[in-house]
Amino acid sequence: MTRTRTLQDMPMAINLIGPMAFKKNGTLLDVWLPKLGKRYPHQAAVGTNVDSQVVGDLSDYSLDAPNPHCFPSSSMHHNPPPDKPCVPYEDVPQDYPPSSFYIHFVLPRPKWIVGFSPVSCKIYRGNVPPDQFQYTPVGFRLFYEHAGIPVLKSVKDPEFSYELPFDPADDEKQLEAFIAYSPYDFSDYGHREAKKDFTKLTRMFGLDVNVDFELPFMTGRRRASARVKRGRKSHVLNGPAHDCKAPILLLT
Numbered sequence: 721m722t723r724t725r726t727l728q729d730m731p732m733a734i735n736l737i738g739p740m741a742f743k744k745n746g747t748l749l750d751v752w753l754p755k756l757g758k759r760y761p762h763q764a765a766v767g768t769n770v771d772s773q774v775v776g777d778l779s780d781y782s783l784d785a786p787n788p789h790c791f792p793s794s795s796m797h798h799n800p801p802p803d804k805p806c807v808p809y810e811d812v813p814q815d816y817p818p819s820s821f822y823i824h825f826v827l828p829r830p831k832w833i834v835g836f837s838p839v840s841c842k843i844y845r846g847n848v849p850p851d852q853f854q855y856t857p858v859g860f861r862l863f864y865e866h867a868g869i870p871v872l873k874s875v876k877d878p879e880f881s882y883e884l885p886f887d888p889a890d891d892e893k894q895l896e897a898f899i900a901y902s903p904y905d906f907s908d909y910g911h912r913e914a915k916k917d918f919t920k921l922t923r924m925f926g927l928d929v930n931v932d933f934e935l936p937f938m939t940g941r942r943r944a945s946a947r948v949k950r951g952r953k954s955h956v957l958n959g960p961a962h963d964c965k966a967p968i969l970l971l972t
Contacts (some may be wrong), residue, residue: 731894732786732867737859738964739917743971747790751825753901753922757847760913764901764902765825770885780875782826785868790829798834806838808853814926832863840934849886849913851887853934856967903964
């Protein structure tokens with residue numbers, strides 16, 4: 721009992737990464753994942769350091785904790801680093817809520833929303849990109865003061881219930897969870913996957929937005945070497961360093 725109470729009182733961070741759109745709606749935070757094509761398959765999952773649960777099937781999910789259910793004031797934003805901030809792309813949706821989507825998460829309003837895992841890119845409407853590249857996050861970290869007992873529930877399946885399990889080390893100061901929408905394979909030297917994912921994401925909301933990236937995600941030497949050895953296009957298995965590089969979208 722003492723251990724349970726201690727975990728409930730600990731701060732909690734939820735890391736969300738992948739092609740996602742975020743919209744603050746009062747005491748809630750709506751998170752939308754696009755329905756992607758078969759050419760670049762992704763998988764969505766929720767988990768902690770103990771366990772993970774695959775989610776999907778065009779469903780709506782809600783998280784009934786942290787506790788209190790929402791931060792009493794507006795969420796605060798942090799865009800590191802200070803010398804060249806990692807600023808999310810913001811736009812006003814033309815279609816909301818989207819008529820077609822893959823997954824919709826409803827989360828409590830966090831105390832902090834922190835951009836992380838930045839990519840250098842240009843995001844723009846029309847055909848004329850801006851002159852300068854800037855850092856844009858491909859994920860957000862949501863910070864809550866108290867974890868409570870977070871349970872993921874499905875609107876589509878009332879019997880679905882997944883209590884997020886935690887087992888922090890003795891000296892850890894907060895609990896951590898993740899919501900990830902990651903590619904099965906990572907082979908994106910020319911950014912085709914990330915461009916396509918971002919296009920799908922913005923089109924969900926009636927937006928015509930493009931993205932150009934400054935740097936490749938794989939080295940040309942490694943790509944060429946793999947082609948010679950295998951006689952075909954290289955594929956690197958997805959892993960911790962190979963999250964989807966599509967920028968996130970912040971709806972205003």
